[in-house]
Amino acid sequence: MSSGIRFDSVTVAYGGNVVLDSLDLTVDPGEVMALLGPSGSGKTTALRAVAGFVTPASGRVFIGERDVTGLPPHRRGIGMVVQQYALFPHMRVDENVAFGLRAQKAPKQEVPARVADALELVGMAAYAKRYPRELSGGQQQRVAIARALAIRPGVLLLDEPLSALDAQLRSGMLAELARLHRELPDVSILYVTHDQVEALTLADRIAVMDKARLQDCGTPQELYRRPRTEFTASFVGNANLLPVSVGEGAVSLGATEVKVATDGVAAGVTATLCVRPHLMGLGPGPNALTGSVTEVQWRGATHRLYVDVGGHAVKADVRELRVPPGLGEQVTLHFAPEDAVLLSAGVGSDG
Template sequence: MSETAPATAGTRPAGIHLDRVSVAYGKHTVLDGLDLTVAPGELMALLGPSGSGKTTALRAVAGFVRPVSGRVYLGGRDVTALPPHRRGIGMVVQSYALFPHMRVAENVAFGLRARKTPRRDIAERVAEALEMTGMAAYARRYPRELSGGQQQRVAIARALAIRPSVLLLDEPLSALDARLRSGMLAELARLHRELTDVSILYVTHDQIEALTLADRIAVMDNARLQDCGTPQELYRRPRTEFTASFVGNANLLPVTLAETGPDGTVGADLGGTRLRAHGAGAPAARGAAATLCVRPHLVGLGPGPNALRGTVAEVQWRGATHRLLVDVAGTRLTADVRELRTPPALGAQVELHFAAEDAVLLPVASAPAAVTAAPEAVPGGGGRG
């Protein structure tokens, strides 16, 4: 138990470091060689579909599953063989797991009592945690007397009361309705700003939660880490088709590569129409197949650069925008345009356009052989606004 994880920010060891961690149930691998580092004060979102391995990664950090290979470090300490109660983590799960027979203050104090915290300190810690989560006025209530959002805050207060260096959140907002979820996102963002030394691992399948809260996002699929970066990086310059389609909506158009321009953009042919796009990550060979990625809200209606003509297949009114589904050169392209007074009719011929800097070319069906998610700098780029 003397091994230590490498430092990742200045001279401080990482808050969380998974070193090539694999988990298997029998012959079925559910987490495959995960390298992941979360710095102190950083919120890392694990984003992916069901069965992608994200919850297994969180459970490996918590100590609820034992890796078949690799090591888990918390604060530079190898905790791979330690049971959950000796890892000093705070954890919040989907169901909140509050004790129905205990009042709010007693629920929050539970972890402190389990750790044999001196009685004189418990009341102070409970009051501090309830104040931080805005639940101080509800200390005497039972869970059944609280709304779903209030119960979630109590669960978070209980996790924070032990003053953990690592906080694990497993789909914490999935049981809330849209209005409560929006309010809790704001509360979690505020807590993240205040918990400057706590490493937070946040598991979700909801891209809005990840984009809103995270400093960085680790994208998981098929038990492996597919991509990792800041929300802006993954949204604006995804490296794989999977990232492009899972982190926000995306048009993925099959193209053939042409020449590279002096401005660094690359030409691409779609059904005989020449387009230009950002070329980072695209295969270099002229004539190679590639995928052009452009977000629907960056596609405009009317003439402009990278003009495409197509037939309107569907029009959806979405309040502030109209979503146009247009058949272009044998593929379906989606454009989200500001609400139109007179939207085009089904079957109408329309012209669409997008800027070269708003599109990126990707290798076809690409997935990196290995992605190491280590922070390049002190966190603060993603979700603190």
């Protein structure tokens, strides 16, 4: 049976230091919600509040319709996977996966079949009799996921589950987690990460955390294409964030007027223009910006150009150039009006 998660004004503090501040957030049944933010933003504390490892100073945590704020972890019906796998080294793979079932006093006759099902689901059925030391890091993480799924939780908590893996393994595990989500559509997943690629790849929605507070929440496409805050724009993807002045029907970057929807931003204020580097074109075009090249980076399929435009550093990712511009060379960049977002100072800054 599927269960969602609801944070109702949850605050967590240690010795007067608030590490999670009045979090209101709902994870719908069957949804993957990523908590994305830098270290110390409160994302892992939020997950631990759901798991029952920390007690809120105020507010309530719900799993489905149950208020679980005062329940111990083993009574919450959740599965959890952490960064370092936490497998028991003296137990075989099948014994590790069975551990949660036995702790929940599942009927003994059911345990072997449920262990086999969980291992089959993560592609580890052939490794049931091995010990953790005989497995690679990626295989150990699959076993940890199988252990969490064996209890058939309504909620699965993933705390930086891929951060200990190298880049190639991480990419493969991302695909596996996406597959698992398709095969387990009723399981709600709360996924803590500081890696924007993981969040963009897996999540139905992303909650952006900073300084113990929720800063923004939306689908990956919403947060990437139309961020509400400078923090979201810089943390979800990569962005040019340029200070502009907003006048009556005009937006100016220094002496250059640019055309962009003001979306209700009042005239007479300083705002921030957000344009993603891959949406910047090289050469003449709408909203042309001219400047001097300060750095060129070859990135395989693209060149990243750094251009000084009136004292502002502008990044542009353009298709690989046979002859890229040299340092100090004057170039023109441009962007389409619909590819830019105007951010009003202070929007969303209070969480």
